[in-house]
Amino acid sequence: MVEFQGQISHRFARAKTLAAWRANKVKQDTICDADSLLLAAAKFHGVPASTPCPICNKTNLREVLWVYGDELKRAAGSARSLTEIEQFAAAGLTFTVHRVEVCTNCKWNYLLMTAIAAPSYKSDT
Numbered sequence: 855m856v857e858f859q860g861q862i863s864h865r866f867a868r869a870k871t872l873a874a875w876r877a878n879k880v881k882q883d884t885i886c887d888a889d890s891l892l893l894a895a896a897k898f899h900g901v902p903a904s905t906p907c908p909i910c911n912k913t914n915l916r917e918v919l920w921v922y923g924d925e926l927k928r929a930a931g932s933a934r935s936l937t938e939i940e941q942f943a944a945a946g947l948t949f950t951v952h953r954v955e956v957c958t959n960c961k962w963n964y965l966l967m968t969a970i971a972a973p974s975y976k977s978d979t
């Protein structure tokens with residue numbers, strides 16, 4: 855088990871960005887700019903989001919978890935499945951997790967949440 859501590863949601867900033875886009879204050883190509891690495895990570899490590907893409911309304915929206923932190927060594931800065939994240943936490947590592955939504959259709963991407971992942975001791979014994 856893994857515990858996410860100090861979660862910071864970025865949904866308010868996301869809503870502001872989308873409102874600016876709807877009001878034509880932001881060009882679509884500046885917010886739909888996922889690079890090939892992010893798109894590949896979304897395909898291979900992401901899970902389908904519960905809502906359609908806010909830009910193109912397609913169901914290609916996926917959520918990817920990225921991990922950061924010195925304790926991860928070479929795994930730092932990579933996309934990981936929740937199972938892998940649980941394994942890192944089970945190994946006693948503390949690290950930062952970013953949840954990013956990525957649309958593989960229009961390349962919309964946004965950081966939804968940041969948190970610290972740490973081992974959960976609740977399930978022991």
Ligand SMILES: [Zn+2]
Nearest residue numbers: 907910957960
């Ligand atoms: Zn889209």
